[in-house]
Amino acid sequence: MTPARNAGVPATARRPMRRALAALLALILATTLLALVPQAAAQQQTRTQQQVDVGAELRTAHDMVARSLRLYRSGRVDQAFQLSRSAYLDHFEYAEPKLRVLDPDLILDTEFLFANLRNAIKAGAPMGQIDGTATRIYGNLLRAETVVSGTGALAPTLAAGGSFFILFREGLEVVLLLGAILAYLRSTRNDRLAPGVWYGLLAALAATGLTYVAASTVLRLAPASRELLSGVTSVVAVGILFYLSFWMLQQSDRRRHMEFMRARLGQAVQRGSLLAVAGAAFASVYREGFETVLLFQALVGVSGPVMGYLWLGLALGAVALALVAFLILRLQRRLPLQVFFRVAVTVTALLAVAFAGNAVRALQGAGWLPITSLLGTLPRLNPSLAALTGFHPTLETVLAQVCLIGVYAVGMVAFLLHRSRLRAQRAGNATSEASSS
16 A cells, blocks of 8 residues: 555645745746736737827828917917817827837927927917928928828829929920921021020020029018918919910910911011010010929929929920920921820819819918818828829818819810810801802
């Protein structure tokens, strides 16, 4: 018979051993739990950070700053302060953890700007000072969103394509005008006045460059907020593009313009003065140059991180324009320009719609228009892509673009109906002339 293992151990001695074993197990369990709790908390914090939509938080912060400016302008200082404070604490701070890893200097600068904005509002600072601080905050928020999401592939393409199209379309009008002027001088045997055309061209190009520098300086140094100036520039650009869209459709308008130009040139030729011919060429070319400056300023204002692609498109447009100018002016070739102008109508309309959305967005940023956010209802585009398409998830920007598209649709239908009536009228006239003969 095998004796029990604990037969020789008194019962009173076994009790302390059990207590010690239980205490050891309790200590191990407590240590394990203490080690697991911080790990679980860290996992939960990581999960929470991953669930934060950084882009949405940054855009909400942008809209709240814009609303605070609107409140401050209307005299509701306390509400403006609370809203600017909430923009930072309730939204920008949630985006900070991810951004701090990617660009800590940008985060630090933005924190100081938010603090300066709150202090300026609380101190009752002038509106110009508050506008300036808000504009810098907007720029940092755009940079932060670009840091997180990148520029994508479509935004650089739109920037390059937009600058290419603006320069090529306006430059093509200049080439056609110069070709018509030189052809008129040849047909009237006034080739000796041809140098005046080139003098006028050089003067117009120089004036266009000075206009661009002056416009850039005004936009940079003007006392009004940059957002407000950007909005006004975009509104002007929309007006120009809207006019150009239907002007390109109306071939008769272009013919009238050429006839008006020939009439002015005829007066200059009668005087026999190089200066008069140069003046006529200057007026015709500088008109296109002035339009180019305004449209290009509007495009520069929204290009931001893809500015390099904008300059690339400009360089490619200059090369293409130089080739077309050589073919038309030097070799006197006739090119199929009607196809280009049909495409140009569509592109011009799309640019107008994009600038309309950006105009409203800029005026919202300046606090001049209300903001009704549609985040969560409409898709949120990459910031660079949103700026180049003008598509921002607010009710006001969407309404502006939809209304402009509607105007284009109505105008196109009216134009097609008018053209069909003219064709029917011409066919009727031709039939009546044939029957009478």
